[in-house]
Amino acid sequence: MKILFVCTGNTCRSPMAEAIVHARKIEGIEARSAGIFAGESPLSVNARKVLDEQAIGFEHTSKPLNPLDLEWAELILTMTHSHKMMLMQYYPEMATKLHTVKEFADGSAGDISDPFGGSLNDYRRTFDELEQLIDKLFQQMGTT
Numbered sequence: 001m002k003i004l005f006v007c008t009g010n011t012c013r014s015p016m017a018e019a020i021v022h023a024r025k026i027e028g029i030e031a032r033s034a035g036i037f038a039g040e041s042p043l044s045v046n047a048r049k050v051l052d053e054q055a056i057g058f059e060h061t062s063k064p065l066n067p068l069d070l071e072w073a074e075l076i077l078t079m080t081h082s083h084k085m086m087l088m089q090y091y092p093e094m095a096t097k098l099h100t101v102k103e104f105a106d107g108s109a110g111d112i113s114d115p116f117g118g119s120l121n122d123y124r125r126t127f128d129e130l131e132q133l134i135d136k137l138f139q140q141m142g143t144t
Contacts, residue, residue, distance in 0.1 A: 001028060001029050001030070001074050001075060001141065001143075002030045002031075002032075002072055002073050002074045002075070003021060003029065003030065003031045003032075003073065003074070003075045003076075003077060004031075004032050004033070004034065004069050004070065004072070004073035004075070004076045004077070005017040005018050005031065005032070005033040005034075005077050005078075005079070005101070006033070006034055006035070006036060006065060006076060006077070006078045006079065006083055006087065007033070007035055007036070007078070007079040007080075007083065007112075007114070008035055008036055008037050008038075008079075008083070008114065008116075009035045009037060009038050009039075009041070009062060009116065010033055010034055010035030010038035010041075010062035010063060010064075011035070011038075011041050011042070011043060011044045011047065011062050011116065012043075012044050012046075012047050012114065012115055012116050012123070012126065013079045013112055013114060013115070013126060013130065014033035014034065014035065014079060015033050015043055015047065015058070015060045015062070016047055016050070016051065016123075016126065016127050016130055017031070017033065017077070017079075017101070017130045017134060018031045018032060018033040018058075018060075019051055019056050019058035019060070020056070020127075020130060020131050020134050021134060022056075022058065023054075023056045023058075024134075024138070026138065026143050028143070029138075029143060032069055032072070032073070033060075034063050034064060034065040034066065034069050035062055035063070035064060035065060036064075036065050036083060036086060036087075037064075038062040038063055038064045038065070039062065039064070040061055040062060040063065041061070041062045042060070042061060042062075043058070043060040043061075043062075044116065044123075046115065046118070046119075046120050046122075046123040047115075047123055047127075049120060049123070050120070050123045050124055050127045051127075053124075054127070065087075067091070070087075070091055070094055073097065074097060075097055075099070075104070076094060076097050076098045076099070077099055077100065077101045077104055077137075078098070078099070078100050078101070079100070079101060079111060079112040079114070080100065080111035080112065081100055081109070081110075081111060082111075083100075084098055084099065084100050101130070101133050101134075101137070102133060104137060104140075105133040105134070105136040105137040105140065106133065106136050112126060112129060112130060112133075113125075113126060113129075114126075
């Protein structure tokens, strides 16, 4: 399964989600991430600190969403409903594989809060939320 995580700038949420998936090392699961409004920037300092605390080694430079990434992905998971709606507007042909992380993982509504510019604890909370949702996602897929 090829999973693409999408957020705004690709410096916090989607790369942390990608890193969590990579750290799980589940055979047959690949992950990438991109940002709807991303440039080329390093992983945010606090995201790096949180991944280091979790002993997750992960090299990352943010990248803008590319239509080739959308084609590559079998599952596209956005951090917010507005990200999903924006992608639906520009890429309606992707509708069947496009979901928010929360709706796909556990059927709930709501967004993953953006820790950008927040405290280290804000990043830890976002990481914990992503980790729990990704574990649920893998349970749904039967790969734990």
